[in-house]
Amino acid sequence: MAPPTGAATAGPLPGAGPGPGSALLRLATMGSVDDGKSTLIGRLLHDTKQLHEDQLDALSRASRRHGAPRVDLAFVTDGLRAEREQGITIDVAYRYASTPKRAFVLADCPGHVQYTRNMATGASTADVAVMVVDVTAGLREQTRRHACLAALLGVRHLVAAVNKMDLAGWNPAAYGAVEAEVRSLALRLGMDGVTVVPVSALHGDNVVRRSDRAPWYDGPTVLEALEAAPAGAWARDGTGAARLPVQWVVRHRGGGRSYAGMVSGGTLRPGDAVVVLPGGRRSRITSVETYDGPLAEAPASLSVTVRLEDELDVSRGDLIAPVDDAPEVLRELVATVCWFGDAPLHAGSRYRLKHTTRLTPALVGAVESRLELGPVDLVRAEELRCNDIGVVRLTVGTPLAADPYRANRVTGSFVVIDEHTHATVAAGMVGPPLLAPVPTA
Amino acid sequence: MTTIIGDPTEVGDLGPDGLPPRHPDHLDFLEAHAVFVLREVAAECERPVLLFSGGKDSAVLLRLAEKAFRPGRFPFPVLHVDTGHNFDEVLEYRDKRMAALGEELLVASVQESIDRGRVADPGPGGSRNRLQSTTLLDAVAAHGFDACIGGARRDEDKARAKERILSFRDAFGQWDPRNQRPELWHLYHGRVRPGEHLRAFPLSDWTELDVWQYIRREGIELPTLYFAHRRRVVERDGMLLAVSPWVVPGPGEEVVEETVRFRTVGDATCTGSVRSSARTLDEIVAEVATSRVSERGATRADDRVSDAAMEDRKREGYF
Ligand SMILES: Nc1nc2c(ncn2[C@@H]2O[C@H](COP(=O)(O)OP(=O)(O)O)[C@@H](O)[C@H]2O)c(=O)[nH]1
Numbered sequence: 001m002a003p004p005t006g007a008a009t010a011g012p013l014p015g016a017g018p019g020p021g022s023a024l025l026r027l028a029t030m031g032s033v034d035d036g037k038s039t040l041i042g043r044l045l046h047d048t049k050q051l052h053e054d055q056l057d058a059l060s061r062a063s064r065r066h067g068a069p070r071v072d073l074a075f076v077t078d079g080l081r082a083e084r085e086q087g088i089t090i091d092v093a094y095r096y097a098s099t100p101k102r103a104f105v106l107a108d109c110p111g112h113v114q115y116t117r118n119m120a121t122g123a124s125t126a127d128v129a130v131m132v133v134d135v136t137a138g139l140r141e142q143t144r145r146h147a148c149l150a151a152l153l154g155v156r157h158l159v160a161a162v163n164k165m166d167l168a169g170w171n172p173a174a175y176g177a178v179e180a181e182v183r184s185l186a187l188r189l190g191m192d193g194v195t196v197v198p199v200s201a202l203h204g205d206n207v208v209r210r211s212d213r214a215p216w217y218d219g220p221t222v223l224e225a226l227e228a229a230p231a232g233a234w235a236r237d238g239t240g241a242a243r244l245p246v247q248w249v250v251r252h253r254g255g256g257r258s259y260a261g262m263v264s265g266g267t268l269r270p271g272d273a274v275v276v277l278p279g280g281r282r283s284r285i286t287s288v289e290t291y292d293g294p295l296a297e298a299p300a301s302l303s304v305t306v307r308l309e310d311e312l313d314v315s316r317g318d319l320i321a322p323v324d325d326a327p328e329v330l331r332e333l334v335a336t337v338c339w340f341g342d343a344p345l346h347a348g349s350r351y352r353l354k355h356t357t358r359l360t361p362a363l364v365g366a367v368e369s370r371l372e373l374g375p376v377d378l379v380r381a382e383e384l385r386c387n388d389i390g391v392v393r394l395t396v397g398t399p400l401a402a403d404p405y406r407a408n409r410v411t412g413s414f415v416v417i418d419e420h421t422h423a424t425v426a427a428g429m430v431g432p433p434l435l436a437p438v439p440t441a
Numbered sequence: 442m443t444t445i446i447g448d449p450t451e452v453g454d455l456g457p458d459g460l461p462p463r464h465p466d467h468l469d470f471l472e473a474h475a476v477f478v479l480r481e482v483a484a485e486c487e488r489p490v491l492l493f494s495g496g497k498d499s500a501v502l503l504r505l506a507e508k509a510f511r512p513g514r515f516p517f518p519v520l521h522v523d524t525g526h527n528f529d530e531v532l533e534y535r536d537k538r539m540a541a542l543g544e545e546l547l548v549a550s551v552q553e554s555i556d557r558g559r560v561a562d563p564g565p566g567g568s569r570n571r572l573q574s575t576t577l578l579d580a581v582a583a584h585g586f587d588a589c590i591g592g593a594r595r596d597e598d599k600a601r602a603k604e605r606i607l608s609f610r611d612a613f614g615q616w617d618p619r620n621q622r623p624e625l626w627h628l629y630h631g632r633v634r635p636g637e638h639l640r641a642f643p644l645s646d647w648t649e650l651d652v653w654q655y656i657r658r659e660g661i662e663l664p665t666l667y668f669a670h671r672r673r674v675v676e677r678d679g680m681l682l683a684v685s686p687w688v689v690p691g692p693g694e695e696v697v698e699e700t701v702r703f704r705t706v707g708d709a710t711c712t713g714s715v716r717s718s719a720r721t722l723d724e725i726v727a728e729v730a731t732s733r734v735s736e737r738g739a740t741r742a743d744d745r746v747s748d749a750a751m752e753d754r755k756r757e758g759y760f
């Protein structure tokens with residue numbers, strides 16, 4: 001490793017857990033139209049001083065043009081012409097913020113059912129869901145559905161801002177009623193951590209600045225909750241076993257090869273006894289390197305190259321895993337899919353599937369069931385329509401070394417690609433839905 | 442890059458360099474992800490190309506490409522879309538960098554597009570920024586590129602904030618922001634039909650400050666333009682434009698010599714400089730960290746036209 005070049009900028013991160021990627025927390029927002037999601041994000045960015053003067057000028061110009069009585073922080077978020085005209089969010093917008101404790105990537109997701117594909121795009125990489133609920137309206141259907149989708153995609157931490165407390169006169173009972181709704185939803189979704197905060201995004205209470213309007217509330221502000229939230233929900237139910245999907249084979253002058261990829265699920269070390277899947281040949285890792293030199297260990301989310309003791313035939317799409325904790329190799333899989341295709345998904349349809357770094361043909365054996373989200377329930381189904389979520393059986397052309405999604409978000413996920421248009425028509429997760437369906441009476 | 446987990450004396454396994462394992466910081470994760478994206482694009486696409494402007498973001502891209510592919514060669518050529526309105530320092534820097542890397546450089550010239558009548562010449566003082574889209578799309582078609590790797594970041598502009606890491610372009614080079622491909626997890630898929638192509642943005646999640654911190658950490662060389670220097674400028678539309686063959690002071694415009702630096706490098710007619718005394722990377726990082734004006738707001742005349750200027754250009758095939 002190169003000696004430190006005197007640029008230790010991120011430094012140690014007080015309050016950030018030691019998990020992989022804790023220096024960088026990825027958030028996905030959710031909320032129904034008019035609950036104040038855009039205002040909350042604007043407030044977070046504004047009060048953490050992420051907005052520049054010219055952006056503030058642009059904001060007041062936009063506010064004036066749209067007839068807003070004052071600078072409307074909500075205009076921070078919506079970026080496309082059509083979104084500003086229609087006052088809706090169509091696609092995810094990414095925002096960046098950093099505090100002395102942490103760097104944040106904030107995926108501001110749309111809520112409409114019609115844009116489920118974009119919502120899923122934002123939630124698929126998120127560590128924490130940030131929910132906004134209007135205290136005067138309660139938890140709405142769209143927000144519930146959005147939270148379900150986030151939980152389904154493996155987001156296990158929720159920070160909920162109960163907004164517009166100013167309109168409810170900062171009444172603790174009004175807050176308590178909404179808080180109870182949020183907590184009961186989070187419980188049903190199996191969230192691991194829930195923080196609920198009474199706020200006024202418009203006035204900036206309890207977002208970044210602690211408010212004295214709610215003496216009855218002694219929890220964290222929204223920002224404090226985010227600074228304390230655990231990162232790396234990526235392998236929550238994992239065993240800690242590392243996986244390295246091979247991306248690229250590097251041939252060295254003078255012979256020898258190394259295999260490049262991004263580590264997931266655990267830490268890779270020289271000396272590890274490994275198996276290369278789906279072939280099943282065994283070897284041992286002799287070195288783990290980056291361009292900057294050899295490493296003693298590579299935690300999840302780092303891109304590395306490894307060398308093996310034996311000359312094996314390893315190529316892109318193969319998976320390197322520890323011998324004693326390797327994933328199953330599957331030719332048939334049961335998976336949960338979010339369907340985005342215009343045409344419904346039926347048994348007998350053929351697609352391409354991208355799993356880790358492998359592209360393989362896939363045949364739909366059966367559509368088993370469809371997931372209803374309010375209340376959560378699995379019902380028998382013959383087909384999945386656009387924006388439906390359901391359980392399907394697939395047969396793949398090349399055996400896949402896959403973990404259940406609940407064990408590893410990288411080796412447990414795939415996308416389904418239309419063979420002709422190459423459009424991405426589904427997001428897939430190996431195994432049954434993460435949401436435990438409530439049994440019907 | 443000095444953070445160590447816990448008490449170093451407790452760490453049993455020392456690394457191959459005799460040092461305890463290092464706790465990765467947020468730059469390490471940004472780098473690892475960008476390297477991952479570069480390798481995916483190289484593996485999935487038939488004929489990718491890396492776009493190089495001579496600016497800091499493309500300097501970072503080149504370093505990331507080294508990280509992704511050395512000791513091998515880059516699995517793609519490098520393309521410079523040359524507006525003809527260049528700062529000399531940038532061309533010198535480009536040629537020096539490319540010679541050091543030993544990789545293939547292609548140049549697509551806006552002047553040639555003008556000469557061949559593909560686009561109209563905006564005149565000697567006019568910006569050629571928007572014309573680059575045509576030159577780029579012509580180069581994409583001529584070489585059959587199916588992926589253009591660019592250094593754009595989502596924090597630059599609100600239309601960029603919406604864009605995918607692998608962003609689809611139809612056969613006309615158009616971006617349709619209302620109908621983007623879903624992009625889940627880190628499953629970047631590079632398939633397109635003939636004539637269509639992708640734009641790939643490995644630096645999507647980097648901020649301007651991240652870029653500077655990374656440049657400092659890696660010791661990446663940059664054109665001298667980025668560091669404070671004395672320069673003859675005219676103030677136009679609230680921006681300090683460098684006097685050059687293409688920026689000629691008009692009546693009533695006063696030429697002054699100022700200590701300035703550039704925050705972005707683009708077509709010389711529309712890229713402004715900022716007053717600054719930051720001469721070292723440390724000083725630049727400190728300046729960017731406390732800056733109250735955004736990168737584009739400070740320096741790009743083309744984005745001041747309307748709120749949707751970037752969205753409109755991108756729809757036409759701009760970087
Ligand atoms: N009184 C009050 N109004 C708010 C608050 N937060 C947002 N609003 C208003 O609620 C409306 C909808 O807010 P917006 O952020 O655009 O909602 P979005 O559709 O969820 O993004 C706007 O008129 C906001 O000014 C708040 O805390 N208190």
